[in-house]
Amino acid sequence: MRILIADDHAMFRRGLRETLLEAFPRVSFGEAKTAAETVEFVRRHHWDVVILDISMPGKSGLDILDDVKHLRPRTPVLLLTMHPEQQYARRALKAGAAGYLTKDSVPDELKSAIKKIIVGGRYVSATLAEKLAVDLRQGAELPVHELLSGREFQVLRMLASGKTVKEMAEELSLSVKTVSTYRGRILEKTGMKTNADLIRYALEAQLVD
Numbered sequence: 307m308r309i310l311i312a313d314d315h316a317m318f319r320r321g322l323r324e325t326l327l328e329a330f331p332r333v334s335f336g337e338a339k340t341a342a343e344t345v346e347f348v349r350r351h352h353w354d355v356v357i358l359d360i361s362m363p364g365k366s367g368l369d370i371l372d373d374v375k376h377l378r379p380r381t382p383v384l385l386l387t388m389h390p391e392q393q394y395a396r397r398a399l400k401a402g403a404a405g406y407l408t409k410d411s412v413p414d415e416l417k418s419a420i421k422k423i424i425v426g427g428r429y430v431s432a433t434l435a436e437k438l439a440v441d442l443r444q445g446a447e448l449p450v451h452e453l454l455s456g457r458e459f460q461v462l463r464m465l466a467s468g469k470t471v472k473e474m475a476e477e478l479s480l481s482v483k484t485v486s487t488y489r490g491r492i493l494e495k496t497g498m499k500t501n502a503d504l505i506r507y508a509l510e511a512q513l514v515d
Contacts, residue, residue: 310336312344313359329417341365360387405429461488466508
């Protein structure tokens with residue numbers, strides 16, 4: 307079995323390898339520390355599973371997920387991230403991820419997730435599965451932030467964390483005008499009027515760490 311670990315922290319990649327070797331002694335690993343490296347590894351080689359962080363240098367993990375699914379539609383991707391489920395899980399699963407786990411999950415849960423994904427299944431935590439089931443039974447409407455594109459959602463989170471338009475533009479390698487356009491789209495889609503409204507919503511929905 308071949309597993310690609312895409313995460314920018316060397317110590318975490320090492321710990322992940324050691325954990326997975328306990329369950330899969332014959333596994334071989336590839337490691338990528340940036341978005342560009344991840345996409346190149348996927349382009350050049352076949353992987354049985356890609357384990358991907360959301361916070362990666364160069365692109366967000368959700369953007370990388372789109373690239374991976376375009377290059378290798380059948381390659382399962384497990385999002386393994388520090389971000390809580392309420393921030394990204396729905397969006398990741400909708401974008402084609404085979405599973406979503408937070409980095410504070412116990413090792414046995416990670417092993418179970420890989421075992422399920424490798425045979426074509428999808429994996430979410432028991433807590434998230436229950437929440438999705440309740441929403442389905444109750445016919446719950448999706449929260450308004452689920453209407454946003456990946457980039458719009460990223461801008462919303464950065465805005466709520468206190469970053470200025472200029473700071474966001476520099477971090478995302480976009481123009482100030484483009485970031486302002488994203489902000490305008492966010493306001494339009496959510497029906498909100500001001501930055502203060504957006505920040506309040508993001509905090510109440512626990513979209514920022």
